[in-house]
Amino acid sequence: MIEIKDIFKTFGENEVLKGISAQFKPGKNNLIIGGSGSGKTTLLKCIVGLHEPTKGTVSFDGQEFTSMNFTERVPIRKEIGMLFQNSALFDSMTVEENIMFGLNLFTDQSRSEKLDRANFCLDRVNLKDRNKLYPSELSGGMKKRVGIARAIAMQPKYLFVDEPNSGLDPKTSILIDELIKELTEEYNITTVVVTHDMNSVMGIGDHILFLHQGQKWWEGTNKEIAHTDNKELNDFVFASKFMQAAKEKL
Structure with missing residues (x-):
């Protein structure tokens, strides 16, 4: 399990992440979603150590990653797999x-x-x-x-995936999603996926973290997302579906 507590990240005077806490469990597809500039990629980079949080902690199976030096982090990094955009x-x-x-x-x-x-x-x-x-x-x-x-x-025990369906057609995107889901469940991997693809959200979103303006705005499953009254989330979902439908017609 990966646990993040009260994660802040500031670049100069720009506060990108504002106190985000969550747990990502093994065998689950944990998705981080949100609009451009919401902080989702920055959060992913803070979790894997590509960015150091300004404040807060990241723990891998109870081991506090953020307090470790480079050498101490090596054993955990060996257990991390990454698929870049x-x-x-x-x-x-x-x-x-x-x-x-x-x-x-x-x-x-x-x-x-x-x-x-x-x-x-x-x-x-x-x-x-x-x-x-x-x-x-x-x-x-x-x-x-x-x-x-x-x-x-x-x-790996932990798999991080950044926009896996970027640049792919809808049919291929579904195949990639299904492959990630199968591997996660088969090997009980703690998988964290950053995506803006609503097909991915509805297809494999066991646990979804929705970020808005650097904050955790909503958390739940793909079954719960259809019934939320969260305005910003609904706006994001509707806009994403509209854009996907438009692209498929072109």
Whole structure:
């Protein structure tokens, strides 16, 4: 479980996060949603240590991450998998080499063991035998799946995903959502997803945190979101659905 308590983040005079607290449980798809500038990506970066909170604490299974130094954080960071918005694959590396990147850095496994793990992960994301392709030879959806394979290669306890459906068509987006959901449940991962995609929210949102102007404005499940009387959340949901419907007609 990941627990955040009273997280503030300030850049100069700009207070981006204003006292956010929440718990993200294993085996659940925990979604952070909100409009542009609401603070959702900043919150994700504070949780994984890319930003240091101005105030507040982040704990991984009872271990207070925010109070640790760089060396003390290493064991937890080894248990973190990340899927970046643009997949962030290394263009000069093959699919296989991209997936093995973390294994080469952080394990003493033999090459055979690392290859076995890479092949397992590729098979798990339905990209069997694509080992020798380069990112330039992949579609957007395939790049996302390779990114997921790389993220799970280290068998993470915690998986962080930033806008997984950005730039994808609706059909591929659904496939990515289903894959994230399956992996989360199958391996009991604590998954945190930043998204603005309402299809993702309604499809896999076990636990949803809605941010508005840097504050936690609403918290609940995808079943509860349809019945909320929270005006700002309803405005966000309606606008998101309207924009999605418009895009699909183009």
